[in-house]
Amino acid sequence: MPTSDSSGSRPYRLATGLAVAVPLGLYGAFLGLGAIPFFQRHFIYAHKxxxxxxxxxxxxxxxxxxxxxxxxxxxxxxxxxxxxxxxxxxxxxxxxxxxxxxxxxxxxxxxxxxxxxxxxxxxxxxxxxxxxxxxxxxxxxxxxxxxxxxxxxxxxxxxxxxxxxxxxxxxxxxxxxxxxxxxxxxxxxxxxxxxxxxxxxxxxxxxxxxxxxxxxxxxxxxxxxxxxxxxxxxxxxxSLPQMLSGYAIAGWVPVLAPFKAWPWMLEKVQRCIVDKWxxxxxxxxxxxxxxxxxxxxxxxxxxxxxxxxxxxxxxxxxxxxxxxxxxxxxxxxxxxxxxxxxxxxxxxxxxxxxxxxxxxxxxxxxxxxxxxxxxxxxxxxxxxxxxxxxxxxxxxx
The missing domain is CATH 3.40.50.1820 (Alpha/Beta hydrolase fold, catalytic domain)
Known part of the structure; x- marks a missing residue:
């Protein structure tokens, strides 16, 4: 009788883990690059x-x-x-x-x-x-x-x-x-x-x-x-920091909205925005x-x-x-x-x-x-x- 750790469930768990880890990893990379003024301005102005x-x-x-x-x-x-x-x-x-x-x-x-x-x-x-x-x-x-x-x-x-x-x-x-x-x-x-x-x-x-x-x-x-x-x-x-706290790319990819659950963290992230407008x-x-x-x-x-x-x-x-x-x-x-x-x-x-x-x-x-x-x-x-x-x-x- 198969156990809960049967090999048939492992691909499902792996796929589920990847489905969560990949977007989180991309989001983390996006935030990391966004903390650097050069990349941040490329993201904000998208002039290229x-x-x-x-x-x-x-x-x-x-x-x-x-x-x-x-x-x-x-x-x-x-x-x-x-x-x-x-x-x-x-x-x-x-x-x-x-x-x-x-x-x-x-x-x-x-x-x-x-x-x-x-x-x-x-x-x-x-x-x-x-x-x-x-x-x-x-x-x-x-x-x-x-x-x-x-x-x-x-x-x-x-x-x-x-x-x-x-x-x-x-x-x-x-x-x-x-x-x-x-x-x-x-x-x-x-x-x-x-x-x-x-x-x-x-x-x-x-x-x-x-x-x-x-x-x-x-x-x-x-x-x-x-x-x-x-x-x-x-x-x-x-203002740009205020707007980005609720902004979503194409209306569905949030930028800083996830940080609203931690106001102190949101404030720190907002301070990293170099152009305030x-x-x-x-x-x-x-x-x-x-x-x-x-x-x-x-x-x-x-x-x-x-x-x-x-x-x-x-x-x-x-x-x-x-x-x-x-x-x-x-x-x-x-x-x-x-x-x-x-x-x-x-x-x-x-x-x-x-x-x-x-x-x-x-x-x-x-x-x-x-x-x-x-x-x-x-x-x-x-x-x-x-x-x-x-x-x-x-x-x-």
Whole structure:
């Protein structure tokens, strides 16, 4: 009679042990490498995961743009890096000048200031510009990015300036928090100084980790007394350590979530994250600065309920931080929740708009039921937020 240690059960026990040990070993290796800044930044920014091998970003027609509607060029940073960039003309404006634009040389432009597309931006006093800061991984034209550019430019009067951060795509250097802030500052300065677009005609638009870059650029210029037409943050997070504590790769592979059972250990692991990206703190500081000098603020937070990468409750933290800064009051959680509820318009299942208005300061949080982490970028709430920033749509709920 066979015993419980029969040879027939050993393969099963071995397979079971391997099924547990292999994922745990991989997770341990991932954490070990992640403690090293070099590897950690590769994991966070994923800038080496791209399709440049088979996609030529100097040929934007591949993504459905009209010939020379997009001008690829470079922007130089204050610390000597070269950022690859696209200037995208609004299609209705392009159509008015199609013959002369199509006759220009195509491909990468060594001096954008000599192009008709640049002239159409610089010489139009009514030109409106969206400066687009994309999320991690890929390059300027990867994944949903071209579709989101189309949504912003196909039927509007909006120009778009998009950049690849250092280390991404054809840009030089390697990504760090300090470096990406320099990159964002360079892009905005190019728009203000080279293109001559006033800040009142510029919207800063960020997606995912690009929202953290946007907040940092917003802070930099707010300290100089510069107010933009609007700031739109899509799928944003309050801080990188906070976000990673609940983040799951592709929505199901947890990063730091297993450590929540041991708060002391989670705190130690979070301290190892080298780039903090404290967006909530930045928004609180900036909202306070703008309110103190009676400036203008149009801050829009847009998030999809079904975002499995960055949970939508991160926007609650950002909204609370911005309101606290604007009002210079640190309300307790319940008091703020009650006030927010009184300023919230329900839009159906898993959808609402909360609007905090105080003088010329408007802070708006919109939860949308669909769009996930990426597709939301070309859904209606994002374009509507831009339109509200430019005063083309009533910014009431």
């Amino acid at each position: 995961i791209h399709t440049l091998w088979w996609h030529d970003v100097n040929g934007p027609q591949h993504w459905g743009f009209a010939k020379n509607q997009v001008t690829p060029f470079s922007i130089q940073t204050s610390d000597g890096e070269s950022l690859y960039a696209w200037h995208i003309l609004p299609l209705p404006l392009y159509a008015q000048h199609e013959a002369q634009l199509a006759a220009q040389s195509s491909g990468f432009c060594q001096d954008i200031t000599k192009t008709d597309s640049f002239r159409l931006l610089r010489e139009d006093p009514d030109a409106r510009l969206i400066i687009y800061f994309h999320g991690n991984a890929g390059h300027i034209a990867q994944a949903i990015r071209p579709a989101s550019y189309h949504a912003l430019t196909d039927t509007s009067s909006y120009h778009v300036l998009a950049i690849d951060y250092r280390g991404f795509g054809h840009s030089t250097g390697s990504p760090t928090e300090a470096g990406l802030i320099i990159d964002a500052t360079a892009a905005v300065q190019w728009a203000l100084e080279e293109a001559g677009v006033p800040a009142s005609k510029i919207v800063l638009l960020g997606h995912s980790i690009g929202t953290a870059v946007t907040c940092a650029a917003f802070e930099h210029f707010a300290k100089k007394g510069i107010d933009f037409a609007g700031v739109v943050l899509v799928a944003a997070f309050s 404290e967006s909530a703190h930045r928004l609180q500081e900036v909202a306070g600065l703008i309110r103190a000098r009676d400036g203008r603020l149009r801050l829009h937070l847009v998030h999809a309920k079904n975002d499995w990468d960055i949970p939508c409750h991160e926007d609650d933290i950002l909204f609370a931080a911005a309101v606290s800064g604007a009002t210079q009051q640190n309300r307790d959680h319940k008091a703020l929740a009650d006030e927010k509820a009184s300023r919230t318009a329900n839009k159906g299942k898993d959808a609402f708009v909360a609007t905090w208005r105080d003088g010329d300061v408007v802070i708006r949080q919109e939860l949308y039921p669909h769009g996930g982490h990426n597709d939301i970028m070309y859904y209606a709430p994002v374009l509507m937020a831009v339109m509200r920033s430019f005063g083309q749509v009533d910014d009431s709920p």
